[in-house]
Amino acid sequence: MSGIASWVTAKDLRHRLDADFYRPEYLEFDHRAEARGLKMRQVVEISSLVTDGTHKTPSYVDSGVPFLSAKNIRNGFVDAGSGHKYVSAAEFDQLERWNCAPRPDDVLVAKSGSIGSAGLASGAYDRFAVFESAAIIRPSGVSPAYLSAYLNSRLGQLQIRRNSKGAVIRHLHLEDLREVEVPLPDRRIQDYIGAKVELAERCRAVASREREKLGTELATLYEGCPHAALSSLTTMVAPAEIDGSRLDAWYHQRRFITLTEWLRRNPAFVKLGKVASLSSDRWSPGAHGQSTFRYIEISDVDSSTGHVSHSEVPVENAPSRARKLLRGFDVLASTVRPNRGAVGLVPDSLDGAVATTGFAVVRAVSKTDAFFLLAVLRHPASTAQLMRCNTGSAYPAIEESVLPQIWIPGAKPGTRKSLGARELRRTTLLQTAVDLVDQAKADVEALIEGTLDAQAILAETLKPPTADDIPELAEDDA
């Protein structure tokens, strides 16, 4: 960001007259695209429909047709995995008539919340409806996957920010989205960039199938486990059921007692502490002579995928909680707000990174075992056990020492290995998908910079990656 004042010449002037619209970085973008000889088209010119989801809050139902909102558009994907609501079939029909049901080739853009995030509708479901917080673009004359990559790129985000309004809470309005300018290269270049996004979608589809299989396999291990039972907070407790450590109603809810008893009596279950240990490796700022460090906080763990990311933080700005030194393949479980179920696995690339003290760091004996633990700790039976040990209602948290005490399936080595391998494959595919979208975004930026080898793409000497380049996809069983 540079100075507030910006010199605007007549040829830069468009329909808007506010200073913000003409900030130097925006003008620079205009000039650069022009220098590349790129055609610029407004979103409205390259789509047959630009609308948004329903404004009328539907009456939600427990199951039916999926109903997604802005929070489902993240990291370049329309992601159903982070949870969503449902509407009845009848309500869906009405929504479809109102153009609130995206088609597979549509591009969705977040209008509220993390505005400007985009993704392909096909990434979620074939049939679903969206809320007002998501915009629907039906591309025409542009590759949908390319459009999605562009909107997610730094440049697309810049354009969206440029067109969004609102002093305090910025929102993206439809009329502004329609005016967002899109560089339109040769169709073959669009397809080259779009192919990466499409391949990423394919990885995600296979990953989600893996998750289903994993779910089935885990269900076998947890067969008969009463983890989903509900009970009221009022419980009659027999004296023998009070373990002395706590006397509160929360801990003694019938469903918790039933679950723990069931697990304790079942010889197929062992305590986590039997198969893994808590790490107490510490880190302190300044002790390692670096100027920055890789910091992992709770929000860096994606609770729907188990993926762990990080941010680079200068050592002098280290939060007081940055204390836990990590190794590759450590399993992180959040001890604050355990209901969120933030459990993730530290990729090998983050060996030596630092986590907040809000995590318990579980260290398994092997790599596949770590993935097995990841799968098991994400299971509702584990979350319920952690929730039982919750203290504090305003600030729910558990103690780290609870983790080794929870019961997990003491599966045979072979089973653990195959489950772990499946979880590994799922995680790898999801990461590959993210990498591919990042590549596509980088390509768009290179296109504007003029560093993209357009000649090679047109001559087809430079080809986009295909499914054959991703070993995890090759194993995809028929």
Place this chain on the structure above:
DNA sequence: AGTCTGCGAAATGATGTGTC
């Protein structure tokens, strides 16, 4: 006059951080 759409903003929800 009734309905739909675009827009703004309050209400609600989530979550990281400093501090004791």
Place this chain on the structure above:
DNA sequence: GACACATCATTTCGCAGACT
């Protein structure tokens, strides 16, 4: 370790003008 609080993100609501 617990807490209050700040700071967002997201949902929901309702007004106003356009459209039918």
